[in-house]
Amino acid sequence: MxxxxxxxxxxxxxxxxxxxxxxxxxxxxxxxxxxxxxxxxxxxxxxxxxxxxxxxxxxxxxxxxxxxxxxxxxxxxxxxxxxxxxxxxxxxxxxxxxxxxxxxxxxxxxxxxxxxxxxxxxxxxxxPDRHFLSTVDDFRRHAEGRTQLRMEYFYREMRKRYGVLMDGGLPAGGEWNFDKDNRESFGSEGPVGVPVPLEFKPDRITREVMDLVADRFGRHPGSMDGFGWAVTPEEAEQALADFIEHRLPWFGAYQDAMWMDEPWLFHSRLAAAMNLKLLDPRKVIAAAEAAYRSGAAPLAAVEGFIRQILGWREYVRGIYWTQMPGYLERNELGATASLPRFFWTGKTDMNCLRQVITQTLDFGYAHHIQRLMVTGLYCLLAGIDPKQVHEWYLAVYVDAVEWVELPNTLGMSQYADGGVMASKPYVASGKYINRMSNYCKGCQYKPDSCPMTEMYWSFLEKHQEKLAKNPRMLMQLKNLKGRDANSAVQR
Ligand SMILES: Cc1cc2nc3c(=O)[nH]c(=O)nc-3n(C[C@H](O)[C@H](O)[C@H](O)COP(=O)(O)OP(=O)(O)OC[C@H]3O[C@@H](n4cnc5c(N)ncnc54)[C@H](O)[C@@H]3O)c2cc1C
Ligand code: SF4
CATH class of the missing domain: 3.40.50.620 (HUPs)
Structure with a gap:
C-alpha cells in the first residue's frame, strides 16, 4: 500500500x-x-x-x-x-x-x-483544509503588525476577497455592518409564528448508532429523544434550504433574543453540519446572498448571518491555530471555582440557567446569546475555572469541535485570554437577560437583585483595577458606584 x-x-x-x-x-x-x-x-x-x-x-x-x-x-x-x-x-x-x-x-x-x-x-x-475560505497563514498575515486583533477588519477583507455582498467595490447598502437594525427583543407578546425547523427521522444507520450509544454511553449527559440532525450532505442541504426560506428573513432582528421553551427561534441550526463538513460554507453564504438579491430577505438579516460564517467562523479558527497550545492554559482573571453540578442537570432556581441548561441537555443545542450571556455569563461572574467551562461546552453541544469551541468559550465568553478574542469581558446584570428574554418572568428572583446581578457587581468590584485599563469598561465601572444596573444591559 x-x-x-x-x-x-x-x-x-x-x-x-x-x-x-x-x-x-x-x-x-x-x-x-x-x-x-x-x-x-x-x-x-x-x-x-x-x-x-x-x-x-x-x-x-x-x-x-x-x-x-x-x-x-x-x-x-x-x-x-x-x-x-x-x-x-x-x-x-x-x-x-x-x-x-x-x-x-x-x-x-x-x-x-x-x-x-x-x-x-x-x-x-x-x-490544508479547503473547506474553509481562509487559511491559518492568511490569518497570520492579517494579524501581523496589528497591535489589536478585531474580527470586523478581518471580515471586511474576506468580503472584498470573495466579493460577498459587494456592489462595485463597496459594501451592499453602503455599510459593512447592520447591527443597529438587529438585536431586537420580542416584547411582552413573545415570538409569533416561529416556523418549526426541518428535522430528519433517524434511518437504520442512525437507529443502530443510537442503540450503541445507549448501551455504551448510557450514563453520559443529555437525551437522544427527538434526534433529528442532518447526518448526510443531502440532508444538510435540505436544512439549509429550509432555513433560507423560513427563518433567515427574521434571523437578524431576533438573533440575540431568547424565549422560554423556544430553543430554535430563527437560528439556522447549521453549525453542526458545517463543522462536520457535510455542508460547504460557500453554499451557505451564496444561498443567503441570493435571498437578499432576490428580495426574499432583508439586507440586515443576510449581512448579520453572513458575518457569522465568513467573519466569526473563519476568524476563530485563525485564533485557535495561532494561539495553541498555550491558549488552553490561559486564565487571565485567575478563576478557580468548580463548575456547579447543576450544569449537568439543569436543577437550579435561576430560571435563565434552568432554561438554557435544560434545553442544552434535551437537544445538544443553545444559540449564541444563550451560550454567551446566560451560561457563559454565569461562569465568568462566578469565577469558574475556564478549563472546566471549556470542557463543558465541548461536551454538550452537537456542533462542538475544539477549533471553534475553545476561542468562543475561553476567549469570547470567559475573557481568559485577556482580550485576544474580545475587546472587553461580556458582562451584564440580570437586567440584560430581562430585556432580551422572558426568563425573569418565570423566576423566583427579580432581575435587579437576583444572583446574576449581585455577582455582576461583585465581579466589577473584584476586577476593577484591571478593567479600568479598558476604555470600553469605563461606563460600567462608573455605574458601579451608584449600582445603576441599567447601564449594564448592553452586551
Ligand atoms: C461559549 C460559546 C461556545 C461556543 N461553542 C461553539 C462550538 O462548539 N461550535 C460552533 O460551531 N459554534 C460555537 N459557538 C458559536 C455559536 O454560538 C454557534 O455557532 C451557534 O450558536 C450555532 O447555532 P446555529 O447553527 O443555529 O447558528 P446561527 O445563529 O444560525 O449562526 C449561523 C452560523 O454562524 C456560525 N457562527 C455564529 N457565531 C459564531 C461564532 N461566535 N464563532 C464561530 N462561528 C459562529 C456558525 O457556523 C453558525 O451555524 C460558541 C459560542 C459561545 C459563546
Ligand atoms: S431574575 Fe436573574 S436569575 Fe432569574 S431569570 Fe432573571 S436574570 Fe436569571
Missing part, C-alpha cells in the same frame, strides 16, 4: 483534499470510531450519535464511490478505543509507505496522529 488516507469524524466532505492524487489501486481510506473521542470530555449522547452516524453514512457513500475504506467500529471486539493505538494497529496490518490527512480540527488529535506516525517511522502529510 502506498498511502493510508486518514479521515476524521469532522472531515466528512466528499471533495476533501485527501483525495487529491488518490489512486484506488494504491491507497486506502482509514477511519476509526474510538470511545476516547467521546470520553475525553463527558460528551452529550446526541453529540456522540451525530458524529458516529455521520461517519457511518460517509463510509457507506465513500465505498459506493469506489474507494476502499478500512473502518474500525466502536463495537469491534478488538477495538482499543484509542485513535493512536488503532492507527498503529492498522499501520502494522496494511504496511503503508505513508500517511495522509487534512488538518485536524483539534490540536490534541493532531498530536496523536503525529505521535503515531513517529512511532511507526512514517511520514505524515498534513494537507
Amino acid at each position: 502506498r498511502n493510508l488516507v486518514i479521515v476524521l469524524g469532522d472531515q466528512l466532505n466528499d471533495d476533501s483534499a485527501v483525495y487529491d492524487g488518490f489512486e484506488r489501486n494504491k491507497d486506502a481510506v482509514w477511519m476509526a470510531e474510538v470511545a476516547e473521542e467521546s470520553t475525553h470530555v463527558w460528551s452529550h449522547k446526541a453529540r456522540i450519535t451525530l458524529f458516529l452516524s455521520a461517519m457511518r453514512h460517509y463510509e457507506q457513500r465513500t465505498t459506493q464511490r469506489g474507494y476502499c475504506v478500512a473502518y474500525r467500529r466502536l463495537d469491534d471486539r478488538t477495538n482499543t478505543q484509542s485513535l493512536r493505538q488503532e492507527l498503529l494497529r492498522s499501520i502494522a496490518q496494511f504496511k503503508p509507505s505513508g500517511l495522509v490527512v487534512v488538518e485536524p480540527g483539534d490540536y490534541r488529535v493532531r498530536e496523536q496522529l503525529e505521535l503515531a506516525a513517529k512511532e511507526a517511522g512514517l511520514a505524515l502529510e498534513i494537507r
